[in-house]
Amino acid sequence: MTTHDPIPARLAALKASSTPDLKAQWRELFDSEPPPFNRPYLESRLAYRIQELAYGGLKPETVKRLEALGEQLDGGDRKKSRMRADAMPIVGTRLIREWQGVEHVVTVTADGFEWQGRPYKSLSAIARAITGTRWNGWVFFGLKNHRRRA
Incomplete structure (x- = not known):
């Protein structure tokens, strides 16, 4: 006797679901608002x-292992390859952030960023080096507002 696996049917049903239904499923499965991306x-x-x-x-x-490979390729900033060039701060801009009483200065370079004399490809990698935890570098340095889940 074989047991019926409902997963293939659920996957096939996604194609026939309305966009509002997909968004409702997103809320249920991810416990967050769906992103404003395409169907x-x-x-x-x-x-x-x-x-x-x-x-x-x-x-x-x-x-x-995947995170380590991604870090080697893009410095941990997965969105960097999709970012518009004019969204980047101008080369030479200094980003200043105080963390636990220490002021950290990051300079925007043509190839990314520099902090404490070392080049970095992403602000996220610098924020991680400063805090020891994963941060969105743009949020950490105040270049983007962090949207909280409702």
């Missing part, structure tokens, strides 16, 4: 999440 993005992320919850996600070792 194919919502479908693919929902399909992954459905499978992740049913079958399990990536092993912690795999996640760490």
Whole structure:
């Protein structure tokens, strides 16, 4: 006797679902508001999440390895490749952030950023070096507001 796996049917149903239904599923599965991206993005992320919850996600070792590879490629800033050039601060701009009583100065360079005499490809990598935890560098340095979940 075989057991019926409902996951393939759930994945197939995503294509026929309305966009408002996809957004409702997003809220249920991610416990957050859906991003303002296109329908194919919502479908693919929902399909992954459905499978992740049913079958399990990536092993912690795999996640760490992928993060290390990403750090080597883009300095940890996954959005940098999609960012418009005019969204970057002007070369030479100094970003100043106080953290635990210490003032940190970052200079925008043509290739990224410089902090304490070392080049960095992303503000997130610098924020991580300063705090020891993962931060969105743009939020940490006050260049972007952090939107809280409702």
